Amino acid sequence: MPDTPPARIGIVTVSDRASRGEYEDRGGPAIRQYFEDVLTSPWEAVPRLVPDDRGAIAAALVELADAEGCPLIVTTGGTGPAPRDVTPEATLDVAEKVMPGFGELMRQVSLRKVPTAILSRQTAVIRGRCLIINLPGQPRAIAECLDAVLPAVPYCVDLVGGPRLETNPDRIAAFRPKT
Ligand SMILES: Nc1ncnc2c1ncn2[C@@H]1O[C@H](COP(=O)(O)OP(=O)(O)OP(=O)(O)O)[C@@H](O)[C@H]1O
Ligand SMILES: Nc1nc2c(c(=O)[nH]1)N[C@H]1C(S)=C(S)[C@@H](COP(=O)(O)O)O[C@H]1N2
Numbered sequence: 001m002p003d004t005p006p007a008r009i010g011i012v013t014v015s016d017r018a019s020r021g022e023y024e025d026r027g028g029p030a031i032r033q034y035f036e037d038v039l040t041s042p043w044e045a046v047p048r049l050v051p052d053d054r055g056a057i058a059a060a061l062v063e064l065a066d067a068e069g070c071p072l073i074v075t076t077g078g079t080g081p082a083p084r085d086v087t088p089e090a091t092l093d094v095a096e097k098v099m100p101g102f103g104e105l106m107r108q109v110s111l112r113k114v115p116t117a118i119l120s121r122q123t124a125v126i127r128g129r130c131l132i133i134n135l136p137g138q139p140r141a142i143a144e145c146l147d148a149v150l151p152a153v154p155y156c157v158d159l160v161g162g163p164r165l166e167t168n169p170d171r172i173a174a175f176r177p178k179t
Contacts, residue, residue, distance in 0.1 A: 006042035007163045009035060010064035010073030010130075012050065012057070014087050015137060018077075019051040026139040027076035034146055041166035046070055052078045057090035065094070065130035071162030072153065073130060074146070077137035079122040087134055088121045094132070095125035099156075102133055106145040110136070113144055124149075129161045151175045 011031045018025040032045045046068050050056045057078070064070045078087035092098065102124030110117030122134035122145070131153065135145050154165040154174040167174045 004042065004163065006044040007072070007165060008046050008064075008068055008070045009043055010061075010068065010070040010132075011045050011047045012060050012064070012073060012075040013048070014050055014052055014057055014075055014077035016051045016084065019049050025049055027135075027137060027142065030139045030142045031074050031076060031135070031146075034143055038146075038150065038167050038171050039165060040168050041164065043165070052084040052086060054086040054090045054093065057087055058093045061091065061094045061127070061132055065127045065132070071130055071157050071160070072165075073132045074135060075132070076135045076139075076142060079120045079134050079136050081119055081121070085121075088123050091123060091125055091132055091134055094127050096128065097126040099124040099126060099131070102149050105148050106135070109148040110141060110144055126160055131156050131160060131162075147172065 011028050013025045013028040017023050028047050046064055048060045050060050061073060064073050075087055078085045103122045106122055107117050107120060120136045124133040135142055150172045151174060155176045157165055
């Protein structure tokens with residue numbers, strides 16, 4: 001049996017200041033560390049750092065989904081109500097299907113941590129064989145949100161024709177209803 005190629009996971013940091021080098025990006029590395037801790041199947045990170053610009057975010061998502069062949073892309077930042085927060089709009093610009101349950105669940109669990117969780121408009125969508133999930137910019141929000149939705153992510157990736165993602169059940173148990 002030939003080795004299965006690693007699943008490519010797109011990691012998109014959306015931040016004006018991090019993209020200008022005004023502060024170090026802690027969000028992208030936190031997402032990478034999260035998947036290192038949780039996934040047991042082979043994967044590799046495809047990172048991008050973009051400013052809060054709707055066209056630039058959409059272009060990065062299209063490139064990662066279509067050209068880089070990522071079955072999963074996670075974004076961080078730009079989900080709030082401020083004028084330059086446009087990550088959900090850019091995500092919907094490239095969507096074929098909207099997956100509202102992801103945003104609903106992530107806001108619900110985040111509300112147990114901070115009352116301002118309702119300010120995040122984070123969503124998730126399908127583009128081709130790729131699931132795209134938005135996370136808030138606060139680095140600590142990354143594990144809080146991903147812990148909630150990750151049990152359903154491998155099966156969602158299965159359903160859109162992506163590679164089989166396996167998780168460490170001691171950390172996150174993937175749920176596949178048909179197996
Ligand atoms: N990639 C990141 N690395 C480190 N800290 C971040 C990052 N993104 C956001 N933060 C922190 O979380 C806060 C809220 O994130 P948000 O996406 O709203 O950024 P912002 O205030 O609009 O600024 P910017 O887009 O320039 O990061 C930021 O003010 C910053 O303190
Ligand atoms: N789990 C979690 N969710 C969170 C937060 C957080 O600290 N933890 N911050 C909230 C705040 S203060 C804002 S303004 C919104 C949008 O953040 P963003 O613009 O950085 O994406 O996410 C919210 N969701």
